[in-house]
Amino acid sequence: MKNILMACVLMVFLAVIGCTKVGPDYVRHDMKMPAEWKQPPDPALIPTGTEIKNWWTVFNDPTLTGLIEQASKSNLDLRVAVMRVKEARARLGVVAGQKFPSVDIKGKVTRERTSENMGAGGSIREYNYLGGFDASWEVDLFGRIARSIEAETAEYQATDEDRIDVMVTVYAEVAQTYLKIRTSQACMAAARGNIESQKEVLKLTLSRFKYGLTTDLDVAQAEQVLADSEAELPPLRIELAQAINSLGVLLGRPPGALYKELSVIKPIPVPRKGVTIGVPADLLRQRPDIRGAERRLAAQTARIGVATADLYPTLSLPGYLGLSSISTGNFFSAGSSVFSIGPALSWNIFNRERIRSNIKVEDALTEQALLNYEIVVLDALNEVENAMVACIEKRFQVEALQRSVKASRRTLKLSTILYKDGLKDFQNVMDAQRQLFEVENQMVRAKGTSVINLVKLYKTLGGGWDPGDKDNKLNSVHPEVK
Numbered sequence: 001m002k003n004i005l006m007a008c009v010l011m012v013f014l015a016v017i018g019c020t021k022v023g024p025d026y027v028r029h030d031m032k033m034p035a036e037w038k039q040p041p042d043p044a045l046i047p048t049g050t051e052i053k054n055w056w057t058v059f060n061d062p063t064l065t066g067l068i069e070q071a072s073k074s075n076l077d078l079r080v081a082v083m084r085v086k087e088a089r090a091r092l093g094v095v096a097g098q099k100f101p102s103v104d105i106k107g108k109v110t111r112e113r114t115s116e117n118m119g120a121g122g123s124i125r126e127y128n129y130l131g132g133f134d135a136s137w138e139v140d141l142f143g144r145i146a147r148s149i150e151a152e153t154a155e156y157q158a159t160d161e162d163r164i165d166v167m168v169t170v171y172a173e174v175a176q177t178y179l180k181i182r183t184s185q186a187c188m189a190a191a192r193g194n195i196e197s198q199k200e201v202l203k204l205t206l207s208r209f210k211y212g213l214t215t216d217l218d219v220a221q222a223e224q225v226l227a228d229s230e231a232e233l234p235p236l237r238i239e240l241a242q243a244i245n246s247l248g249v250l251l252g253r254p255p256g257a258l259y260k261e262l263s264v265i266k267p268i269p270v271p272r273k274g275v276t277i278g279v280p281a282d283l284l285r286q287r288p289d290i291r292g293a294e295r296r297l298a299a300q301t302a303r304i305g306v307a308t309a310d311l312y313p314t315l316s317l318p319g320y321l322g323l324s325s326i327s328t329g330n331f332f333s334a335g336s337s338v339f340s341i342g343p344a345l346s347w348n349i350f351n352r353e354r355i356r357s358n359i360k361v362e363d364a365l366t367e368q369a370l371l372n373y374e375i376v377v378l379d380a381l382n383e384v385e386n387a388m389v390a391c392i393e394k395r396f397q398v399e400a401l402q403r404s405v406k407a408s409r410r411t412l413k414l415s416t417i418l419y420k421d422g423l424k425d426f427q428n429v430m431d432a433q434r435q436l437f438e439v440e441n442q443m444v445r446a447k448g449t450s451v452i453n454l455v456k457l458y459k460t461l462g463g464g465w466d467p468g469d470k471d472n473k474l475n476s477v478h479p480e481v482k
Contacts, residue, residue, distance in 0.1 A: 021143025022312065023305020026150070026298045029370060031377045033280045039388045044395065046276045052286075052463035056175055059269040059451070063261075064178050067251065071174045074252035078170050081163040088159035092152040098145045101137035106130070130324045142312040147305030154299035161292035164465055168288060170250065172459035176452050177247045182268045183448025184240040189265065190444050191232050194437045198226045201416060201429060208420075218426035225433050232441075268448055275454065277388070277461060283380050286462035290380055293373040300369040304362045310355045313347035380460070387457040394450040401443035408436040 036047060056068050072078070110128045140146055202222040208214040244262055245255035284290055319341035348355070412432040418424035458464070 021146050023147055023308040026301040042392045046274055047279055052458055052461055053466040055458040055463040058271040061269040067174050067178055068171055070251045071170050075170045076252050078166050081166040085160050085163050088156040092156045095148045095152045101135050104134045106134050134320050136318045139315045141315055142309045144306055144309035147302045150302035151299045154295045158292045158295035161288040164288035168464040171464045172455055174250050175455045177243055179452050180243045181262055184236055185265045186268050186444045188236045190440045195229045198229055198433055202226055221430050225430055229437055285467050287380050290376050293376040297369040297373050300366045307359045307362045313345055316344045318344055383460040387460045391453040391457050394453050398446045398450050401446050404439045405443050408439045412436050
């Protein structure tokens, strides 16, 4: 018993001194960020504190908000990402378990027969009963286990950032697909409006032809313009159907499941003026891909320490405490007690070159992780700058096209009046019809692209969640990984 007590004291002592961690400690890498965005200033983009957690609310569209909420619960890509977080957390638990002793319960009953050729003539021994606890504990003298836990913790955190990245992407895809649906519907409405106008012009042409005021050529040209416009509707219906099907899949539902819900035609939602975009440094906090790359750099830095620990000896403390007897009658008596305990030292001193080469491998992987982190940051800055210029310039295009549509409608009206009065030929009316159809379609498309570009800008800014509020109902860690 005295020896057992001394062994326990030794274990406690080793646990206290076993806190040295070899390898470099991770220091967060500060990426130098520009002070402001390079795009020309625009009154619609506000470079102050960002408020992009629930960016879809700027469209003031309950249908869009409802679709985002559905996607947060049922999108299959997001659910896969949640399961990956659950896997990473379980792996962290496996590694963290190495800090504690492993204890096994053993029990055995044996009966032996000796060989007749061993000089004893052969005999059968009585039953041998054995039971007890077998334990082993690795003392983490040089931080191999601690560094492994650091690496897995950072990897788990990076996996959760991947989940958030998927979430941000899914929300943006849902919004973009929804806006494509509304854009297709707006194009169809514009096309139908032009078709009705062209039908009226055709009636006018037929009436003038009936009374000999024009030729059959004008009638044929009016019919051609009308047919060309009607031919534009089927591709728009195809485009609309495909967008609705895609949106259903994004929500984890069968294609076509949203036809009834989205069959009611609504205008393209117009966001309120003023988009807070923050400053470039906000990306380091907001973008989950940047945060994930930083966490993977931290994980790889810790793996250098894991590899370095192989240069040093490994100390473990195995032990056994149990009972052994050839009879069940006295199995639980004091005389049946057995135990063994003692430190075991293992030191791989003949493979040091291999170990050092492995350390160099981890060093190189860490340099790669650092460079990858810098690449991710630069790509993020590039994406935001490109998204901002697209958002600004497309808005200017919409404003110009709106003026063009207004002028085209006036041109068609005047051309029709002059044709009716016999002051202009039908070619002017036909050209005005085609111009109006084309410009109005361009304007609707540009308007849809403008709001889609705004969604892309929010996505590149990392919008869709708040790093300081993971309890938000749309942004919290899924209950299955808690």
